[in-house]
Amino acid sequence: MEKTQGRCIASERLCDTGFSYTLSLINGKYKMTILYTLMEFGVVRYNQLHRYIKGITHKTLSCALKELEADDLIVRKEYPQIPPKVEYSLSERGRSLMPILDGMCEWGDKHRRAKEL
Numbered sequence: 001m002e003k004t005q006g007r008c009i010a011s012e013r014l015c016d017t018g019f020s021y022t023l024s025l026i027n028g029k030y031k032m033t034i035l036y037t038l039m040e041f042g043v044v045r046y047n048q049l050h051r052y053i054k055g056i057t058h059k060t061l062s063c064a065l066k067e068l069e070a071d072d073l074i075v076r077k078e079y080p081q082i083p084p085k086v087e088y089s090l091s092e093r094g095r096s097l098m099p100i101l102d103g104m105c106e107w108g109d110k111h112r113r114a115k116e117l
Helices: 003-010 018-026 031-041 046-052 058-070 098-116
Strands: 074-079 085-090
Touching: 018 031, 031 046, 031 058, 031 074, 031 085, 031 098, 046 058, 046 085, 058 074
Parallel strands: none
Antiparallel strands: 074 085
């Protein structure tokens, strides 16, 4: 491990680190799943998201989307029509998280397979 990485935690309280900040943005049962879904499918409407993410309630999805939008990780585009049409996509900031989520996916695939063998 590089010294600069060790100092990040060693010289500060963990809650004041970039690591903690990143976790605060993606913390929650479904936030990473929402981000990953938007990465895979691009622009997605609300009901599509709800179908893609099995088991999520409308309230939980709505709250998570509002938090992700407030943190500038996703973009919400509303069209003025009836019935309302709302689309979600990753913001530039959200896209910058994708290498981290990809790495987690690769790690999980590798270690899940190793455990199954």
